[in-house]
Amino acid sequence: MPDASVPLLNRIVWSALTTRQRKFVKGGPLARRFDPAVSPFASTKDNSGEALEALAQLIAPGEDHVYLLQADEIELPDTLAAETTATGVLMTETRPIADKMTPAEIVRLTSADIPEMVALATLTKPGPFTSRTPELGPFWGVKADGRLTAMAGTRLNLTGYTELSGICCHPDFRGQGLASVLSCHVASHIRSQGDIPFLHAYADNHGAIALYRKLGFDIWREVNVAVVKRAG
Template sequence: MEPLDRPVWASLTSVHAELALGDALARCYRPDINRFASARDDGAEALAALARLVRPAEPVFVLQVPEICIPPGLAAAKTARGVQMVAAGDITPEAGPETVLLLDDGDAEEMLALATLTEPGPFLRHTHRMGRFVGVRIDGRLAAMAGERFRFPGYTEVSGVCTHPDFRGRGLARRLSRQVAAGIAARGDTAFLHAWKSNTAAIRLYESLGFRLRCEVNVAVLRRDAGVD
């Protein structure tokens, strides 16, 4: 199976192994990093290992191309369909009036606040440590950001793209997405990303940047089943 078919597993067992909890059958990100988890495969042992990683009141997100098998003891709080897109060629930065800044731990509180407001996907206090994040400040405020999420040999995901409502309509998401994708290409990786299948506006934006549809993906939020310890 292609690593892109199970990008969470590919990431947790390679570049992000130091951010992972679990074993050779199933892994998840540390609870301060992200909520994604993955089984190695859909076998009974791997699914049981995945279930053991899910704590009460702490659901996990599963994202993969194959249909998601729900392990015994877990239940799906939400399921959805998304798309996976891959850069078809080099994507170059785009100039603009605002300076693009590299974000770090000193920006963590503002990054979390912006992601909580705009909901680009699961984003926790240390999610920014998954990769390189850039942003734009306007009048001292973090107006927009974009960064990297899943990473494994040859590929890095563009993620966390969001703009504060006060600063939309300026093309910031487009500029920052290009900036992140260009940085990924500069180190020899191929950029990829995910979007909800229903988010046609985002899909059109990414197509205009040079991303092409690879496939649809399955997404599920899994929690411990009621009555199961």
Template sequence: MGEHVEPLDRPVWASLTSLHAALAQGDALAKRYLPEINRFASARDDSDEALAALAALVQPADPVFVLQVPEIRIPPGLVASKTAKGVQMVAAALINAETGPDEVIPLGDADAQEMLALATLTEPGPFLRRTHRMGRFVGIRIGGRLAAMAGERFSFPGCTEVSGVCTHPDFRGRGLARRLSRHVAAGIAEHGDMAFLHAWRTNAAAIRLYESLGFRLRCEVNVAVLERQARP
């Protein structure tokens, strides 16, 4: 049997084995998101069998992202092209939405290309052409352009992640990221879940922003980009 951990310690696995099961591929030992949805993957635990199953999900030129609290063991046959530390934060109190001069609008399939372009420009994290199907996304348009967006990513019973928060450089300094983050977190609370999120440990500005919204640090997380090892 695998080790017992808090779902928040392995949020990717918790999501892929529950509310995002329809977006997953893999087996009882390891799963990843469908390639058009996202690059995140997770082993059930750190057993040799689970790590081998994770390695089997990684194809050449198709890296996966692993995010978890436990130290990441690199499966045989894979290499880590990047490792980093992040922080996981949870909503410490009820977060309410705030009003502003620009309307917050829902985003969906019709906005997918613009969402991908904005995420590619600003790099809030892995974001592919169908990432928006992981949860509810909202945005603000200014002059017809998608100026900022935010949405939901990992989700399992009782918890939903705020993610994809980004603002086009032409519209920074207007508090759009703050407002959209609050909007998404408030929506999560309205559905009875606790909001959580991740940020790079070195991103002090983002951490300060989320603390000001009512999030508190839960723990550090480990992040690695795993690729199939090239044959000599």
């Protein structure tokens, strides 16, 4: 498990946007956000006044918003306001679990699957998901009679670490362990690339945290979450 002081993980969105996912960047040296068509996540380099004001300039007045996700405390200038705040946990894989399904049962999803992926994510709400979210990394799914029943993939990608994300299952197919087997499959793929798998969950989602522990993940530390807009 990474040491709790690992700077790379303290501002994990910043780390992604300054390493492997730079091609999605909007912003500069003090504050950055993903292209909003791809992902709503954003981050500042630190909590300096200059960085926070730079973040404010990246958010358009009105309905535009960003998600902040970091272990460091979230501070906001007067020009920004948090619509919602929450406490989450960042979990890293410490005990790899072997795949529980044969490769033939899990399929790599393609651009042709995006409408179904968006529909499934809209129904089950695993986290922010748009038609361009799959550009962040590969997704896999399980289908029944040609219908997408469950999926999981990768999202944040930084030096040495890749996030397991978008884990969801259609209500009609719950109870079959599909989310678990897909999570194991994606984690195995991440390890094969030489990275440590990690994921996020809300701190009060005890059921999800218990499941992820069974899949070999442990809590690295709590993280702060906020949905932020321009004030006024």
